[in-house]
Amino acid sequence: MTALLGVRGLRAGYGSAAVLHGIDLEVAPGEVVVVLGANGAGKTTLLRAISGLIPHTGEITVDGRLCRDATPDAMLRLGVSLVPQGRGTLTDLSVQDNLRVGATTRRDSKDIDTWYSVFPVLGQRRDQLAGTLSGGEQQMLAIARAMMARPRLLLCDEISLGLAPVIVQGLFDVLRGLNTEDGTALLLVEQNAELALDIAARVYLLEVGTVAAGGPAGEFSDNDAVRRAYLGY
Amino acid sequence: MTAAPVNDTTPAIAPQPVKERRSQRLPWVVRRNSLPHLVMVVVGLAIVGAVVVWGGGLGQFDQGQLTRVAIYAIAIVGLNIVTGYAGLVSVGHSAFFGLGAYTTGVLVVRYGWQAEYTIPVALVLCFVVGLIVGLPAIRIRGLYLAMVTLAFGVAFPEVVNRFEDLTGGAQGLTIRLRTLRPPDWSGFTLAERGQWLYWTAVVLLLVIMLVVHNIVRSRYGLALVATRDNELAAAASGVNVAMVKTMSFGVSGAITGVGGCLFAIYLASLVAHDSFTLLNAVALLIGLVIGGQATRSGPIVGALAVVYIPYYTSDIGQGQAAAVLFGVVLIAIVFIAPEGVIGGLGRLVRRVLVVIPAVPKPFNKKD
Amino acid sequence: MGIFLDRLFAGATAGSLYVLIALALVVVFRSSSTINFAQGEFALFTSYLAWWCTTKGVPLIAALAVAIVAGFGMGVATERLLIRPVRRRSETAVLIVALGLFTALNGADGWIWGPDDKVFPHLLPNGVNDYIAIGGGRLHYDSIGIIALMIIVVFGLTMLFKHTSLGLRMRAVATNPESAALSGVRVGFVLSVSWGISSALGAFAGVLAVPALPPNQLNLASFFPILIFASAAALLGGLDSVKGAVIGGLSVGIGLSMINGYATFLGGELQLTLAFVIIVLVLVVKPTGIFGARRIERV
Numbered sequence: 001m002t003a004l005l006g007v008r009g010l011r012a013g014y015g016s017a018a019v020l021h022g023i024d025l026e027v028a029p030g031e032v033v034v035v036l037g038a039n040g041a042g043k044t045t046l047l048r049a050i051s052g053l054i055p056h057t058g059e060i061t062v063d064g065r066l067c068r069d070a071t072p073d074a075m076l077r078l079g080v081s082l083v084p085q086g087r088g089t090l091t092d093l094s095v096q097d098n099l100r101v102g103a104t105t106r107r108d109s110k111d112i113d114t115w116y117s118v119f120p121v122l123g124q125r126r127d128q129l130a131g132t133l134s135g136g137e138q139q140m141l142a143i144a145r146a147m148m149a150r151p152r153l154l155l156c157d158e159i160s161l162g163l164a165p166v167i168v169q170g171l172f173d174v175l176r177g178l179n180t181e182d183g184t185a186l187l188l189v190e191q192n193a194e195l196a197l198d199i200a201a202r203v204y205l206l207e208v209g210t211v212a213a214g215g216p217a218g219e220f221s222d223n224d225a226v227r228r229a230y231l232g233y
Numbered sequence: 234m235t236a237a238p239v240n241d242t243t244p245a246i247a248p249q250p251v252k253e254r255r256s257q258r259l260p261w262v263v264r265r266n267s268l269p270h271l272v273m274v275v276v277g278l279a280i281v282g283a284v285v286v287w288g289g290g291l292g293q294f295d296q297g298q299l300t301r302v303a304i305y306a307i308a309i310v311g312l313n314i315v316t317g318y319a320g321l322v323s324v325g326h327s328a329f330f331g332l333g334a335y336t337t338g339v340l341v342v343r344y345g346w347q348a349e350y351t352i353p354v355a356l357v358l359c360f361v362v363g364l365i366v367g368l369p370a371i372r373i374r375g376l377y378l379a380m381v382t383l384a385f386g387v388a389f390p391e392v393v394n395r396f397e398d399l400t401g402g403a404q405g406l407t408i409r410l411r412t413l414r415p416p417d418w419s420g421f422t423l424a425e426r427g428q429w430l431y432w433t434a435v436v437l438l439l440v441i442m443l444v445v446h447n448i449v450r451s452r453y454g455l456a457l458v459a460t461r462d463n464e465l466a467a468a469a470s471g472v473n474v475a476m477v478k479t480m481s482f483g484v485s486g487a488i489t490g491v492g493g494c495l496f497a498i499y500l501a502s503l504v505a506h507d508s509f510t511l512l513n514a515v516a517l518l519i520g521l522v523i524g525g526q527a528t529r530s531g532p533i534v535g536a537l538a539v540v541y542i543p544y545y546t547s548d549i550g551q552g553q554a555a556a557v558l559f560g561v562v563l564i565a566i567v568f569i570a571p572e573g574v575i576g577g578l579g580r581l582v583r584r585v586l587v588v589i590p591a592v593p594k595p596f597n598k599k600d
Numbered sequence: 601m602g603i604f605l606d607r608l609f610a611g612a613t614a615g616s617l618y619v620l621i622a623l624a625l626v627v628v629f630r631s632s633s634t635i636n637f638a639q640g641e642f643a644l645f646t647s648y649l650a651w652w653c654t655t656k657g658v659p660l661i662a663a664l665a666v667a668i669v670a671g672f673g674m675g676v677a678t679e680r681l682l683i684r685p686v687r688r689r690s691e692t693a694v695l696i697v698a699l700g701l702f703t704a705l706n707g708a709d710g711w712i713w714g715p716d717d718k719v720f721p722h723l724l725p726n727g728v729n730d731y732i733a734i735g736g737g738r739l740h741y742d743s744i745g746i747i748a749l750m751i752i753v754v755f756g757l758t759m760l761f762k763h764t765s766l767g768l769r770m771r772a773v774a775t776n777p778e779s780a781a782l783s784g785v786r787v788g789f790v791l792s793v794s795w796g797i798s799s800a801l802g803a804f805a806g807v808l809a810v811p812a813l814p815p816n817q818l819n820l821a822s823f824f825p826i827l828i829f830a831s832a833a834a835l836l837g838g839l840d841s842v843k844g845a846v847i848g849g850l851s852v853g854i855g856l857s858m859i860n861g862y863a864t865f866l867g868g869e870l871q872l873t874l875a876f877v878i879i880v881l882v883l884v885v886k887p888t889g890i891f892g893a894r895r896i897e898r899v
Contacts (some may be wrong), residue, residue: 051798053782057898071786076783076784088779090779090780092774093772097771100768101780136663149784243813324637368884373883373884377883379637380835381880383637392870401748518696520698550710553709554707556708559704560707567684567696568698
């Protein structure tokens with residue numbers, strides 16, 4: 001079966017500073033994949049390159065078709081949506097307007113009510129400016145906004161960062177639901193390896209811009225070395 | 234450099250044999266204050282001296298053009314401090330130029346001063362006004378500060394017209410040539426006024442460039458550049474950012490004001506809404522950008538452009554071709570050579586010749 | 601009372617024109633966080649264009665349309681070709697490009713149409729007797745027209761921002777270009793259109809302003825003062841707020857008219873200096889202006 005997302009020999013960076021030195025990675029339709037790695041390994045750069053925010057060399061394919069010089073809106077039309085690190089909500093716009101902007105590529109805002117039922121608190125605050133929401137609420141909004149385009153693959157950059165464990169658990173339950181019920185594939189970059197390994201089918205380990213290891217999630221949670229390095233117990 | 238004592242206990246790393254390749258012989262590395270460097274400095278100064286003396290022997294018109302180049306160069310050297318070194322774009326330096334010019338004009342016409350003696354007064358006045366205009370720089374920067382200077386530049390002619398009794402208002406201020414007689418000690422007669430002004434302008438330009446050269450190399454200059462490149466880091470390193478910015482406006486305004494004084498003596502006729510408008514402010518900026526921001530000799534190249542481009546294009550497009558050309562060149566420079574002519578030349582020269590700092594004197598505690 | 605009303609009406613007329621140019625600045629600032637220093641010269645160029653059309657026998661209303669279309673094209677082309685390539689480099693680069701445009705456009709106007717003053721036709725009736733007497737003051741028809749047109753433009757812009765998809769995307773880009781891009785907004789397109797709308801607005805304002813503001817003629821320096829007054833207005837209102845531009849523009853227009861009329865010790869000639877003082881005070885005391893966005897962000 002053709003991979004939904006294929007990445008081969010991906011190199012990217014900022015200006016003259018190269019961050020990724022040839023990444024190979026795949027996500028099958030409906031699969032949940034997690035990328036683990038220390039700070040500075042290039043996880044965020046990887047997601048930014050895939051979503052078209054920064055230029056890259058190497059191949060990125062969607063459904064086996066090469067996306068050369070793709071812009072973020074082109075990737076979105078192909079079904080790849082990113083929840084960026086640090087929420088990435090439109091702080092000066094209302095919650096409702098954030099979700100309407102999220103529907104730009106589809107020109108159809110019907111899903112908004114669906115998301116208000118998934119995250120009732122957003123519905124209660126629909127006319128509030130996004131910048132006035134709490135961190136957890138902003139992250140909910142960021143996920144809902146990214147999902148308004150009905151992507152087939154959702155990229156999530158450190159969803160759990162700076163949030164209370166109970167809120168993180170709730171967000172991961174929603175992600176799991178997206179995957180099991182709607183068949184949305186997920187590519188998660190996470191510090192919270194335990195939670196991520198729990199819902200992931202496969203894992204990639206990133207070390208200074210290269211893939212150091214990869215394999216089924218089960219093997220990783222059982223592997224002592226990995227557990228010590230990334231799970232901390 | 235004396236070799237550092239090698240600690241015998243550390244594993245010795247074999248020094249990599251430096252492969253001599255022909256292409257590596259360039260750039261030619263010269264130490265500051267070494268003999269080759271001194272020779273180059275002397276040759277350079279000799280060329281400058283020769284050009285200056287050659288200009289002194291030119292006919293009246295050509296010499297007048299060179300005088301204007303020197304005057305504009307002084308003004309641009311001033312602008313270079315605040316915009317080049319401190320990174321605060323000023324779109325209102327025409328006002329300092331005009332303030333200096335009107336200081337000279339008013340003192341000569343209304344109070345009968347000897348023109349040359351008005352220069353220190355203008356220097357102080359423009360310094361103080363510069364400090365005041367620079368005050369907002371403590372809180373704002375970038376486009377907002379540019380907006381403040383723009384408004385300052387646009388408002389200046391209006392203020393001149395308001396004080397009609399002193400400045401002659403919209404009619405302008407005419408300085409009678411008789412009152413611009415060179416001082417007796419100079420040995421120049423009234424008829425040799427052009428000669429005298431040429432030498433005054435050139436000498437002042439060289440003195441000011443020397444002073445600026447030393448300022449830029451001083452701790453203050455370092456603080457200027459540090460503030461431009463990263464304000465936060467500069468502040469964290471103990472630079473008084475507010476003081477540096479305000480002072481840079483003061484010094485900058487003062488120098489540009491001196492250019493204005495000479496301009497008044499040169500033109501002997503001042504009309505504020507003619508000579509000191511926004512377009513003149515932009516002309517100074519254009520000179521700076523063409524020559525190269527934060528370069529020492531860039532202002533001279535810029536002044537040459539500001540004086541000679543309008544001169545050679547005055548027959549084209551109802552005299553407006555220069556403005557179009559300036560605008561196009563300005564944009565082209567941003568796209569092609571952001572470091573300007575001198576900056577670009579400097580980069581080329583560095584491929585061939587590099588001057589490295591002098592050998593530091595060994596520091597000895599016993600001294 | 602009559603004189604007071606005269607001054608009030610004159611101030612509101614001038615103020616309405618400042619509002620329009622201030623709005624042009626606001627539209628660009630909202631989308632790309634930069635001040636278009638060449639805004640006045642854009643309007644100067646399109647005003648000359650409109651004047652030239654009328655000398656060729658084109659009715660003024662059609663000439664106005666030509667100016668607006670040309671303004672829109674200039675804005676789009678400027679953003680796409682000159683601003684976008686240097687945007688990421690530095691604010692100074694954008695500023696210098698704008699100043700280059702400023703000089704080049706001013707020179708081009710003089711080159712094409714000559715540096716002498718042009719008598720500009722009036723779009724609105726402005727005869728000596730074209731006024732309504734209100735409480736001893738004279739409210740001229742062209743004042744009514746200018747104020748009404750300003751209100752229509754403000755209403756239209758508010759509608760655009762609040763109730764259209766394009767307006768929503770413009771607001772999204774203004775808030776966070778990256779998040780907007782991730783939501784599928786074509787940021788480059790939105791920026792180009794913003795510059796286009798801004799310049800079209802400036803072109804419209806220019807044709808109204810030239811015959812209405814002193815010296816009532818078109819010359820190469822016509823838009824220096826207008827840009828300064830409009831900048832003072834936009835800064836006073838907060839640079840990114842339509843409401844702010846309206847309040848700022850009317851305050852500057854009416855305020856200067858009153859000071860001009862009553863504070864005679866200022867000689868009635870220091871309008872630009874007052875605008876300069878307003879700009880400095882706003883920027884130093886409250887850089888976000890009266891209605892500037894309060895950025896409340898929690899992380």
